[in-house]
Amino acid sequence: xxxxxxxxxxxxxxxxxxxxxxxxxxxxxxxxxxxxxxxxxxxxxxxxxxxxxxxxxxxxxxxxxxxxxxxxxxxxxxxxxxxxxxxxxxxxxxxxxxxxxxxxxxxxxxxxxx
Amino acid sequence: xxxxxxxxxxxxxxxxxxxxxxxxxxxxxxxxxxxxxxxxxxxxxxxxxxxxxxxxxxxxxxxxxxxxxxxxxxxxxxxxxxxxxxxxxxxxxxxxxxxxxxxxxxxxx
Numbered sequence: 001x002x003x004x005x006x007x008x009x010x011x012x013x014x015x016x017x018x019x020x021x022x023x024x025x026x027x028x029x030x031x032x033x034x035x036x037x038x039x040x041x042x043x044x045x046x047x048x049x050x051x052x053x054x055x056x057x058x059x060x061x062x063x064x065x066x067x068x069x070x071x072x073x074x075x076x077x078x079x080x081x082x083x084x085x086x087x088x089x090x091x092x093x094x095x096x097x098x099x100x101x102x103x104x105x106x107x108x109x110x111x112x113x114x
Numbered sequence: 115x116x117x118x119x120x121x122x123x124x125x126x127x128x129x130x131x132x133x134x135x136x137x138x139x140x141x142x143x144x145x146x147x148x149x150x151x152x153x154x155x156x157x158x159x160x161x162x163x164x165x166x167x168x169x170x171x172x173x174x175x176x177x178x179x180x181x182x183x184x185x186x187x188x189x190x191x192x193x194x195x196x197x198x199x200x201x202x203x204x205x206x207x208x209x210x211x212x213x214x215x216x217x218x219x220x221x222x223x
Contacts (some may be wrong), residue, residue: 042118042213098209102147105156
């Protein structure tokens with residue numbers, strides 16, 4: 001048990017659908033991250049929240065919209081996605097952004113866009 | 115640009131030793147991480163190096179040479195459960211993590 005949970009574990013959606021991914025961490029951390037993991041490619045950092053404030057948006061298309069209501073919860077809202085957005089979406093947390101501590105990852109949501 | 119290189123795939127035999135290399139070119143250096151990721155599961159932290167030298171943790175060891183931009187992960191007494199992907203990541207001068215694409219390790223009986 002890593003202390004970071006993600007739901008759903010699998011999601012299939014059409015290009016016109018709206019869905020949300022949820023992440024929750026039970027570690028008392030202050031930083032949370034969304035990553036995209038595609039086959040045989042490095043992890044791509046999408047968004048970072050530190051103490052509930054967004055500190056990083058790595059040129060992510062607006063069809064991905066993050067939300068962080070508190071330090072324990074992180075959402076990724078999805079709207080009019082493209083087939084190339086199919087990937088594993090990982091959530092992670094750490095004590096704080098920029099610290100020396102490692103990141104703890106959730107199991108991911110496997111997203112398929114039809 | 116920033117770059118992390120590691121082999122795409124390696125094969126080793128149960129009970130043997132394997133070394134997974136990672137070379138990096140980044141803007142600054144504030145530590146190097148190794149993570150293990152089993153298929154369909156979350157990456158889990160294995161080791162952290164910020165100073166040159168070898169860090170040993172049970173069957174796993176990690177080495178760092180900052181002057182060469184090089185690290186390796188050494189796995190001893192390989193077990194079938196060690197079959198996984200191993201991810202190398204470097205923290206740059208902005209404390210951003212730059213990730214390699216991972217090395218898929220296949221263990222054969």
